[in-house]
Amino acid sequence: MEPENNTHISEFLLLGLSNEPELQPLIFGLFLTMYLITVFGNLLIFLAVSSDSHLHTPMYFFLSNLSFVDICFISTTIPKMMWNIQMQSKVITYEGCINQIYFLLLFAGLDDFLLTVMAYDRFVAICHPLHYTVIMNSRLCGLLVLVSWMMSALNSLIQILMMLRLSFCRVPEIPNFFCELNQVVRSACSGTFLNDVMVYVAAGLLSGGPFIGILYSYSKIVSSIRGISSAQGKHRAFSTCASHLLVVSLFYCTILGVYLNPADAHNSHSSAIASVMYTVVTPMLNPFIYSLRNKDIKEALKRFIEQ
Numbered sequence: 404m405e406p407e408n409n410t411h412i413s414e415f416l417l418l419g420l421s422n423e424p425e426l427q428p429l430i431f432g433l434f435l436t437m438y439l440i441t442v443f444g445n446l447l448i449f450l451a452v453s454s455d456s457h458l459h460t461p462m463y464f465f466l467s468n469l470s471f472v473d474i475c476f477i478s479t480t481i482p483k484m485m486w487n488i489q490m491q492s493k494v495i496t497y498e499g500c501i502n503q504i505y506f507l508l509l510f511a512g513l514d515d516f517l518l519t520v521m522a523y524d525r526f527v528a529i530c531h532p533l534h535y536t537v538i539m540n541s542r543l544c545g546l547l548v549l550v551s552w553m554m555s556a557l558n559s560l561i562q563i564l565m566m567l568r569l570s571f572c573r574v575p576e577i578p579n580f581f582c583e584l585n586q587v588v589r590s591a592c593s594g595t596f597l598n599d600v601m602v603y604v605a606a607g608l609l610s611g612g613p614f615i616g617i618l619y620s621y622s623k624i625v626s627s628i629r630g631i632s633s634a635q636g637k638h639r640a641f642s643t644c645a646s647h648l649l650v651v652s653l654f655y656c657t658i659l660g661v662y663l664n665p666a667d668a669h670n671s672h673s674s675a676i677a678s679v680m681y682t683v684v685t686p687m688l689n690p691f692i693y694s695l696r697n698k699d700i701k702e703a704l705k706r707f708i709e710q
Contacts, residue, residue, distance in 0.1 A: 415500045415587070416493045416576045419484070420675050431488045437687050438481045444690030445470035447704060455703040461539040462528070462643075463700075465521045466693060468548055472517065473686035476510035479503055480581040480682055500582040504566065505559045507682075508584065512555030512609055518651050519613035520547045525644040526620035530627045558605050565598050579675040581682070586674075610658075617651055646693050653688060657681035 420430055452458045452467040480503065487493060495503070527538050562584060575590035577583065588598045624644060631637045657680035694700045 412497055412571045412574060414494050414496050414574060415582060415590075416574060417484075417487065417495055417580055417582070418493060418576055418578045418675075419487070419580045420679075427488050427491075431485055434481055434683070435485060437683050438477060438485075441477050441683070441687040441690075442474055444694075445474045445686065447707070448690050448693060448700065449474075451700065451703040451707045454707055458699060458703050461524050461544045462521070464544055465517055465524060465548070469514070469517045469521070470690065472510050472513045473689055475506070476514065477683060477686045479506045479510060484580045495582060500587065501563060501566070503582045504584050504587065505563050507581065508559040508562055509555050511681075512558055513551055514654060515610060515613050516551035516555060517548075518647070518654060519616045520551065521647050522617040522620040522644075522651070523547075525647060526623055528643065529624050529640050554609065558609055562601065562605065565601050569593050569595065569598065579678060581678075583674075583678065614655065621648065646697055649692050650685075650689055653685050653692075654681065657685055 421427075449467045449470040452463045452470075483495065483499070483503070487495075524539060528535050531538065566584070566588065569588065569591040570593035571590065572592035575587065577586050577590065579586055585602065588595050588602070591598075621644075624640075628637050628640050631640060657677075694704060
């Protein structure tokens with residue numbers, strides 16, 4: 404007897420980080436704190452850059468976009484998780500799951516592209532300082548951000564359209580606190596070969612491509628810094644990209660730590676805990692990394708708060 408082919412299930416079950424009832428208040432409090440810190444920190448950087456004319460430069464234009472995207476990224480998952488804990492529920496509707504996957508892919512892709520654009524900005528600033536203002540003009544900066552949005556939105560749309568063709572024989576249980584694309588695909592009872600191919604193709608093009616671009620930019624940056632004769636000049640040049648390099652390392656290391664695990668790890672709670680690193684911890688740390696290591700940001704924040 405063939406299994407029922409139910410393409411129109413109404414909900415998914417998010418198993419979360421723990422099934423222990425006594426841990427739910429602790430998890431709720433911890434994630435509420437991290438969410439508020441992330442939103443407040445990134446919002447401060449966004450407002451400081453927007454209100455301070457000294458920071459109306461390409462580097463800080465991209466940083467303010469990154470802060471906005473990080474707020475949207477964490478807001479895609481954490482509010483729903485806290486709502487479920489408060490309501491003592493594990494349910495997310497089918498439409499809610501589809502929307503969550505779409506926006507997660509959108510903002511994760513934007514993070515990736517913006518970090519690449521910021522690496523290119525540092526490459527031009529250090530390797531071609533005399534032509535920096537000509538190359539990184541406002542038109543190019545706006546175009547780079549627009550292309551980043553378009554490519555990320557297109558990838559998200561393709562992945563969602565591929566997912567809509569899947570059939571589910573029962574209410575899927577997702578071993579995570581949000582709808583993660585790979586885990587949702589693995590819970591389908593129909594063939595997922597095309598979905599798997601599209602995921603790997605997208606990962607290769609939209610993650611591998613930007614990563615290679617970042618590596619190329621920093622290889623040129625290192626070569627240029629080595630050519631500077633004075634130690635003070637080397638330190639000044641490196642300090643302009645140290646924060647970005649730290650954020651790039653954090654972003655890629657956390658994602659690789661999740662997705663290079665063995666296949667069976669995606670069906671366990673260890674994957675959910677690892678996912679916290681790139682969906683929550685990385686957006687939370689970005690404002691601290693940029694504000695603590697950047698004199699211009701610290702002065703802008705001070706002026707903004709004193710207004």
